[in-house]
Amino acid sequence: MKMINLVNRAGVFTLILLFVFQSCSSSNDAGEDIPTNAAPTNLSVQVDVVGKTAENPNGDGSGKVKLTISASNATQYKVLINNELKESTSGDFTYEFTASGTSSYPVLVSAYNGSKFISTSTTVNIFVARKVIWSDEFNVDGAPDASKWGYDLGNGNGWGNNELQYYTNRSENVKIEGGLLKITAIKENYQGSQYTSTRMLTKGKFSFKYGRAEVRAKLPVGGGTWPAFWLLGANIDTVPWPGCGEIDILESVGNNPNVIHSSLHSPGRSGNTPDTKTTTAPNSTTEFHIYAAEWSAESIKFFVDDNLFYTYKNSSTTPFNNNFFVIINFAMGGNFGGAVDPNFKSATYEVDYVRVYN
Template identity: 45%
Template sequence: MKYLTGIMLALLISTASCGKNDNAPPAKVAPSNLTINAVVATDSSGTVSFSATAQNAVSYDFDFGNGKTKTVTNGTVKYTYSGSGEQNFTVKVTAKSADGLTVSQSTSVKVSISKLLVWSDEFTEDGAPDSNKWGYDIGTGDNGWGNNEAQYYTDRAQNVIVSDGTLKITAMKENYQGKSYTSARLLTRGKFEFTYGKVEVSAKLPSGVGVWPAIWMLGSSVNTIGWPACGEIDIMEHKGVEPQKLYSTLHYPNHSGGNGVGSTTNVSNMSNSFHKYTLDWTPTALKFYVDDQLFFTFNNTASLPFNDKFFILLNFAMGGNFGGSIDPAFNKSTFEVDYVRVYKN
């Protein structure tokens, strides 16, 4: 009996012990094996592409070594340093697990900036576009600045937002304020206006018959002397019915509307991948590039309006004089912009 009693007591103790361990909270998991890769762009723009990986990580905090930070979930981020000449930065990356535990690693990067960056938006802060840099045209443009388009421009998050490192302008089919579509039109008027320089925009274009995205500039005198006297520089225009054709055009007196002076070139996958659209603007010429390939040169003279201040616009129109008929099956598409940069020549 004593022997059996001892066995039973041992079993009770063992059972109680197992139950206690089963109720214990699981151990917290920390990230491990954090690695960082940094690729410096070869165009002397100061742009660095970072990628970080770690086991058990759900987010990565990047400290770029200049007081700027960015948090991403996929471990990849592109950042452009400002200034000129050679610069060295110590970049710290902190990986965080779902349990809130962290591990950090640092790396050094050297950038050489030969062009002076005077204005840019890298679209790194999620939410509405930076109000210090962008304003909006709201409405239909029927009062003078539209082209018989089918959309109503808003500043709603449904139509324009910054997320995951890019600006997203979305046109969607909906009945709104008497129009059948909504979208957005951003501009730097009154916030950033300039004369001469190099403008670079990385963008992925929307798709669908009837879409009309544009990267362009207007003379700041548009409200005083009107259009086309103020001048218009279309860095990139695209219509969905011609998915591989890029338009670059200039408008000025005697060359307005369909009589603008410009050129086109074919570009593959404009709606599936990012491409760089560039204007190099000087007192003697306006040169247009796509992915660093020159395809159009316009000779500038003192008698033309392309020697005064201009501002930048980004918009996504539907239909109109240029976009043409809209596919009835169109529902929604997005014009995505990675960055806008202006350099001093």
């Protein structure tokens, strides 16, 4: 899916002021043979998009650009590109954009000698192809890959939702079999809890900022079941919830089957957050569906089988501009899961894959 990201003139002007300030505060580290009283002149900038052709005017999808900068009397160059400040003494370097889609970015360039400088700006249009940056296809039978997944264990005092399960990493509760991750909730007395299940997460192993996260899954059956696929702020240990932010891509409860919830939690919008929408996924317990979110600095969009049903407007004031890690879990009961069917014995949440794209 292509995304156009245009920076308005006011935004460019603000970046220029910041850039010039940072340039002026730098010292001269090279070019001692050039007198410090010689101001740079004749600044030129050439931006070459890798793979640019008549058929692909915005490049080959790699997102790579090559910059060639020159100026008389210059000892150092600074470039502000994609809100990143880069330095070069040669004036030649490459940069790789990672946000998928076709976007227009300002490129602000300064050449300086001591405290004297000259600046200019240009714009680059670039296409970045979508690619997988992390995934688990669950193709090897046995326990989940320990290099990708860890576990939250125990009852967590109800995990803040009065949930009933005790989370384990036992094979009875979690295993890979026949190309599927299977998380099974079981009614049993275990460590003082009435049910067991699993909550697995990539914390400390993988996190990302912006992109698309998706799961292909078949949901469990039964009143009180509560499967989920979600993202949590990687800074949770220093910025406690909800300050770290939470992006719920998939939540569903067995007491209201085939209804899919997508929600966001942030300061002042925890608990019964107003930032939530629902849609339906017919036969969600007998068929696999793809549940996904596409996340950028501007928005977070939620999909079921690539059908968009909720768009949240992101901004610099939300927690949703930092790294997040991935969680898959299967809870029982609680504030959201509701009453458990007294005839419940066990149910399985099946996951075909989890993929994260740039």
